[in-house]
Amino acid sequence: MKKAKTALAVLLSTSLLFGCSQKGEEATTTKEETKEVAKDALDGVTAEYREYAIHEIEEFVTATEEFTNAVIEGDIEKAKELYAPARMHYERAEPIAEVFGDLDPKIDAREGDVPEEEWTGYHRIEYGLWEKNTTKGYEEYAKQLMKDVHLLRAKVETVEVTPDLLVTGAVDLLNEVSTSKVTGEEDRYSHTDLYDFVANVQGAEEIFNLLKDEVKAKDADLAATIEAQFAQVHSLLDQQKEGEGYKLYTDLTEAEVKKFSQAVDALAEPLSQIGIVTEAS
Amino acid sequence: MKDLSKETSIFEKKVSRRGVLKAAGIGGVGAVLGASGLGGVLALSNATATKGQSHDIVPFYGANQAGITTSPQDNLYIVSLEITTDSKQGLIQLFKDWTEASALMTSGNTVGDTSTNGNLPPKDTGEAVGLSPSNLTITFGVGPSLFVKDGKDRFGLRSKQPAELVDLPKFPLDALKKEWTGGDLCIQACADDLQVAFHAVRNLVRMARGKAVIHWAQTGFQRTKNADAKKATPRNLLGFKDGTVNPDVTSKSALQKSVWVQKGDGPDWLVDGSYMVVRRIQMYIEVWDRSTLNDQEATFGRYRDSGAPLGKQHEFEEADFEAVDDRGNHIIPDTAHMRVARGDGKEVILRRSYSYTDGMDAKTGSLDAGLVFICFQRRPSTQFIPMQQRLAKNDKLNEYIVHRGSALFACLPGVQKGGYIGETLFN
Numbered sequence: 001m002k003k004a005k006t007a008l009a010v011l012l013s014t015s016l017l018f019g020c021s022q023k024g025e026e027a028t029t030t031k032e033e034t035k036e037v038a039k040d041a042l043d044g045v046t047a048e049y050r051e052y053a054i055h056e057i058e059e060f061v062t063a064t065e066e067f068t069n070a071v072i073e074g075d076i077e078k079a080k081e082l083y084a085p086a087r088m089h090y091e092r093a094e095p096i097a098e099v100f101g102d103l104d105p106k107i108d109a110r111e112g113d114v115p116e117e118e119w120t121g122y123h124r125i126e127y128g129l130w131e132k133n134t135t136k137g138y139e140e141y142a143k144q145l146m147k148d149v150h151l152l153r154a155k156v157e158t159v160e161v162t163p164d165l166l167v168t169g170a171v172d173l174l175n176e177v178s179t180s181k182v183t184g185e186e187d188r189y190s191h192t193d194l195y196d197f198v199a200n201v202q203g204a205e206e207i208f209n210l211l212k213d214e215v216k217a218k219d220a221d222l223a224a225t226i227e228a229q230f231a232q233v234h235s236l237l238d239q240q241k242e243g244e245g246y247k248l249y250t251d252l253t254e255a256e257v258k259k260f261s262q263a264v265d266a267l268a269e270p271l272s273q274i275g276i277v278t279e280a281s
Numbered sequence: 282m283k284d285l286s287k288e289t290s291i292f293e294k295k296v297s298r299r300g301v302l303k304a305a306g307i308g309g310v311g312a313v314l315g316a317s318g319l320g321g322v323l324a325l326s327n328a329t330a331t332k333g334q335s336h337d338i339v340p341f342y343g344a345n346q347a348g349i350t351t352s353p354q355d356n357l358y359i360v361s362l363e364i365t366t367d368s369k370q371g372l373i374q375l376f377k378d379w380t381e382a383s384a385l386m387t388s389g390n391t392v393g394d395t396s397t398n399g400n401l402p403p404k405d406t407g408e409a410v411g412l413s414p415s416n417l418t419i420t421f422g423v424g425p426s427l428f429v430k431d432g433k434d435r436f437g438l439r440s441k442q443p444a445e446l447v448d449l450p451k452f453p454l455d456a457l458k459k460e461w462t463g464g465d466l467c468i469q470a471c472a473d474d475l476q477v478a479f480h481a482v483r484n485l486v487r488m489a490r491g492k493a494v495i496h497w498a499q500t501g502f503q504r505t506k507n508a509d510a511k512k513a514t515p516r517n518l519l520g521f522k523d524g525t526v527n528p529d530v531t532s533k534s535a536l537q538k539s540v541w542v543q544k545g546d547g548p549d550w551l552v553d554g555s556y557m558v559v560r561r562i563q564m565y566i567e568v569w570d571r572s573t574l575n576d577q578e579a580t581f582g583r584y585r586d587s588g589a590p591l592g593k594q595h596e597f598e599e600a601d602f603e604a605v606d607d608r609g610n611h612i613i614p615d616t617a618h619m620r621v622a623r624g625d626g627k628e629v630i631l632r633r634s635y636s637y638t639d640g641m642d643a644k645t646g647s648l649d650a651g652l653v654f655i656c657f658q659r660r661p662s663t664q665f666i667p668m669q670q671r672l673a674k675n676d677k678l679n680e681y682i683v684h685r686g687s688a689l690f691a692c693l694p695g696v697q698k699g700g701y702i703g704e705t706l707f708n
Contacts, residue, residue, distance in 0.1 A: 163400070164399075164400050167400050168400075225491065229491055262365075262494045265490055265494075266365070266490050266491035266494075267491075269487065269490035269491060270490075270491060272401070272402045273401060273402075275398055275400030275401040275402075276398070276401065278398065278400045279398055
């Protein structure tokens, strides 16, 4: 969750909710018909992405249920185990999940992002589990979190996915990695940042894969570069695997962190060019 | 020069800005994004209008790269890069892109066409829009590790590595830090405006993403020309006029003798290039500040106020290294910086240093400031290296400074329109 984003997310959400009717009346006034064609070709892609994102949010509901139940039942070990994997679903679908500027902070705010008395959600419970080593007193946060996640699931239905949401969403996911995961500030008590990192990359890759044919048609070299850089990031992440999961972020060396940061930059720069799919051929 | 008609055509097209954004699916936020997009276009045509003032443009094309014999601009931004790609073709393309971008930026243009697609990041990062070219020069060099790194001939260039292009020897008292040492490539941007220099480096580094990463980066400054109407020799941060001895940059023969690599010196690809030594020298500012004036002047061998050699009146008077005081000691002490640096006077280098300040040394709480020593020469083994060996052993200044960073680069020869920097090396 990023504070600065909230304003934009609200704007986007308004435009997404009301975008439909405006589009109809404006379409006839533009003379850039070719661009309209490009947009039409992307309609199938946006529908597919919507399906993907909703599926992830559904998985997120299930995983959050298990996580919050563990907290409520006082099973601290189980809660700790479920924390990072559950979050991955949210992190994958972040371009969509974030659209709801009111819900995102409730679910995903970190300490200091919001006033202390409003601080709820995953990171609040993370604080209890790792810093205080307890579930006691966090049952209410668990119940609230579950409510908020159910509300998110309901609201997601109203999202209209537009090509620009996809185009900016892919890079935004990597920007999340650059600004909070790479610095180890996302999961500052559990140090499970690499799970979020992986999920953000997977979310970005999903978008790229959906747009890949369109990108290839416009610029085959760009598509190849992006694929190669995704592979590079994956190979770095694979080196940090430990059993089913990933190493703690605090176990990475400074050199490894720097390498991650540079690999993400090397990927995000060409990925920021996928907006060419909205251009006339 | 950029095609202006192309830019104005954006306005003439009968497409509503809103329409374009609509088509791209932006919807409600269109107005917000659109406004900034239009601002960018307007600013760009303004930049085009202010250029053409050739007095602050240093030509990019030529037999030698600019930024070597160019009269030092007010600001420096130098970065050392590590190449991350394995592809020689990719590397060559990078130099081609860099050449094109550098030619544009040094003449006051933005990089790349103006994109009208609101769904793409702008090609140029924009912070130099509307600014004068500010005598921007961009100078490219290659380090020893471009050729062979960890014993590996990375790009099939091993046979082209000049004998002179090897890591500098370890000098006595060196306290080099890995993070300030070496590099596969370097970009030196100098301009009379730091924002212009920053813009240049930033855009070149951006182009390199996925192919190279920054190894170290350093800004440098000297007093601005505005602050010094008399255009006197700049003072370093110890308060002294330093490095006043340079070859005459207007004399072709002087430069051929000590700065430009000549045919027969080594591989032909470097002819008309030059070796660049960079040393990041931290000054113990606090220690210096509590040393006496006499001690300070004896350290440099010059008077602080006038810059004149000890025993003389004026800055540019010939120093008398033989003169002794009534007790028989040299007036310019045997350990004075200027005496040790000069040696027998045979080693001539072209100095082009800048001061730096990087805030505070977090460990000690003292100011982290000093000198980005940069010099150019034809043959380091007979110019900088023997000079530094002497200085490291005998220079009294060593009490007040420490060398933290070091690098050697071969600055490539210049390029003509249509060519690219590095073509003699890669072809």
